[in-house]
Amino acid sequence: MAAVALASWSCGSTAPDATPQVATIVVSPASSTLVLNAQLPLVAEVQDGSGATVPGAAVTWTVQDPKILSVSATGVVTALALGASQVAANAFGKSGLAMITVTKPPVASVRLQPDQADIAVDATVQLSASALDGNGAAMPDRAIAWTTSNPGVASVNGSGLVTGVAPGTATITAASEGKSSNATVTVSQVVARVDVNPSSVSLQAGQSRQLTATPRDPKGNVVTGKGVVWTSDNSAVATVNNGLVTTSKTGVATITATVDGVKGTAKITVTPGAVATVTVTAPSNNLAVKSTMQLTATAMDDQGNTVPIQNFLWSTSNFGIATVSGSGVVTGKRSGVVTITAQTSGVSGSVTIDVN
Numbered sequence: 001m002a003a004v005a006l007a008s009w010s011c012g013s014t015a016p017d018a019t020p021q022v023a024t025i026v027v028s029p030a031s032s033t034l035v036l037n038a039q040l041p042l043v044a045e046v047q048d049g050s051g052a053t054v055p056g057a058a059v060t061w062t063v064q065d066p067k068i069l070s071v072s073a074t075g076v077v078t079a080l081a082l083g084a085s086q087v088a089a090n091a092f093g094k095s096g097l098a099m100i101t102v103t104k105p106p107v108a109s110v111r112l113q114p115d116q117a118d119i120a121v122d123a124t125v126q127l128s129a130s131a132l133d134g135n136g137a138a139m140p141d142r143a144i145a146w147t148t149s150n151p152g153v154a155s156v157n158g159s160g161l162v163t164g165v166a167p168g169t170a171t172i173t174a175a176s177e178g179k180s181s182n183a184t185v186t187v188s189q190v191v192a193r194v195d196v197n198p199s200s201v202s203l204q205a206g207q208s209r210q211l212t213a214t215p216r217d218p219k220g221n222v223v224t225g226k227g228v229v230w231t232s233d234n235s236a237v238a239t240v241n242n243g244l245v246t247t248s249k250t251g252v253a254t255i256t257a258t259v260d261g262v263k264g265t266a267k268i269t270v271t272p273g274a275v276a277t278v279t280v281t282a283p284s285n286n287l288a289v290k291s292t293m294q295l296t297a298t299a300m301d302d303q304g305n306t307v308p309i310q311n312f313l314w315s316t317s318n319f320g321i322a323t324v325s326g327s328g329v330v331t332g333k334r335s336g337v338v339t340i341t342a343q344t345s346g347v348s349g350s351v352t353i354d355v356n
Contacts, residue, residue: 021048021049022046022057022091022092022093022094023047023049023051023094024047024094025044025047025089025091025094026044026096027043027088027089027096027097028042028043028045028098029042031099031100032098032099032100032101033102033103034077034079034100034101035102035103035104035106036082036103036105037078037079037080037105038078038105039076039077039079040076040100041076041077042061042075042077042087042089042098044059044061044075044089044096046059046092046094057092058091059089059090059091060090060091061073061075061088061089061090062087062088062090063077063086063087063088065083065085066080067080067081067083068081068082068083068102069085069087069100069102071087075089079100082102082104083101083102084100084101084102085099085100086099105133105139106133106134106177107132107133107139107142107176107178107179108132108133108134108136109131109132109136109179110129110130110131110132110144110174110175110176110181111129111138112127112128112129112172112181112182112183113127113128113183114127114183115181116185116186117162117183117184117186118185118186118188119154119164119185119186119188120164120187120189120190121166121167121187121188121190121217122164122218122219123164123190124161124162124163124164125161125162126161127146127156127161127172127174127183128160129144129146129176129181130144131144131176131177131179142177143176144160144174144175144176145174145175146158146159146160146173146174147172147173147175148162148170148172149170149171150168150169150170151165151170152166152168153166153167153169153170153185154168154170156172160172160174164185164187164188165187166187167188168186168187169187170184170185172184172185189217189221189223189224190217190218190260191215191217191259191260191261192217193215193262194214194215194216194228194257194258194259194262194263195213195215195216196211196213196214196255196257196264197211197212197213197266198211198266199265200266200269201245201266201267201268201269202269202270202271203238203245203268203269203270204270204272204273204274205247205248205250205270205271205273205301206247206273206301206303207247207273208244208245208247209244209245209268210244210245211230211240211243211255211257211266212243213228213230213257215259215260226259226260227259228243228258229257229258229259230243230255230256230257231256231258232245232253232256233254233256234251234252234253236248236249236251237249237251237253237268238255238268238270243257245266245268247303249270250270250305251270252267252268253267253268254266254268255267272300272301272306273301273303274301274302274307274345275299275300275301275307275309275344275345276300276301276302276347277299277300277347277349278342278343278347278348278349279297279298280295280297280298280340280341280342280349280350280351281295281296281298282295282296282330282340282351285351285352285353285354286354286356287322287330287332287354287355288355288356289332289333289334289335290331290333291331291332292329293329293330293332294327294329294330295314295324295329295330295342295351296328297312297314297328297342297344297349299312299344299345309345311326311344312342312344313343313344314326314327314328314340314342314343315341316340317339317340318336318338319333321333321334321336321338322340322353322355324340330353332353332355334355335355335356336354336355337352337353337355338352339351
């Protein structure tokens with residue numbers, strides 16, 4: 001049955017009157033595989049019964065399936081479509097056959113772009129990959145398989161979309177038909193906020209307080225390995241060094257901790273410290289007998305800040321020369337020199353008045 005079917009497409013000529021004694025036709029190569037659009041020259045040898053070549057024998061070439069293969073008059077086969085077909089060399093009523101299988105061209109390389117990327121945890125980056133033939137042309141019909149070397153750091157789906165999972169580095173591989181290309185993906189945490197602790201504190205002038213800054217990612221996880229830049233918006237009130245706040249002047253200062261451009265703040269309120277000195281001032285060091293004079297007392301801490309005192313304890317060194325009220329009003333009694341003293345918190349200051 002096969003021989004009958006073959007005869008319908010392989011034998012395309014009528015033998016001449018003097019037909020040589022042809023026993024067989026050998027086609028070389030008898031079996032081949034071609035990639036699509038490739039060509040292969042076939043050779044047909046016409047032999048007699050003894051296996052000797054029949055000289056001058058003309059050969060006609062035909063194909064079983066012209067959709068898959070074409071063949072020239074000289075036996076050059078061209079692959080037209082995927083599949084398999086026989087090619088026949090016909091002469092003097094005999095045929096020789098060759099089986100040709102047409103396959104896709106192999107993948108020569110894989111192009112992966114970009115070959116490196118930096119992303120944050122939970123962020124994504126799209127990679128693209130193409131299979132290339134030996135000429136560098138893209139082969140869009142070839143499947144790409146995506147894998148990651150470290151799924152705990154970065155995952156990848158079937159289309160090359162990479163998602164950051166945890167800080168670290170992972171190698172993403174795109175492969176096709178045994179060829180592959182790699183991309184390095186570095187995953188890091190992104191600082192979403194900076195928590196400064198304590199966020200508000202009241203200190204006396206001269207006191208210090210250590211602040212801490214904690215950077216966190218969008219999920220609230222602590223971000224490690226980041227440097228913190230500390231600044232004060234009012235260094236006259238408070239300065240900061242590596243989070244250690246030192247106060248000097250009364251007032252308010254905002255301390256800022258900056259990590260990767262993200263800021264966190266703390267409010268520092270500075271109040272006066274303990275009374276260190278008391279200063280008493282008078283409009284004049286001379287006071288007439290039976291006249292009065294208002295004295296002023298000022299308490300200050302060791303940083304030179306005025307300590308607000310509601311009441312001072314006033315006293316005089318000689319009631320006969322001058323008296324002083326609870327509000328610091330001095331009244332001259334008779335001529336002489338007297339010392340007026342103001343005291344608070346165990347600290348005192350005085351001024352000398354000449355009554356005349």
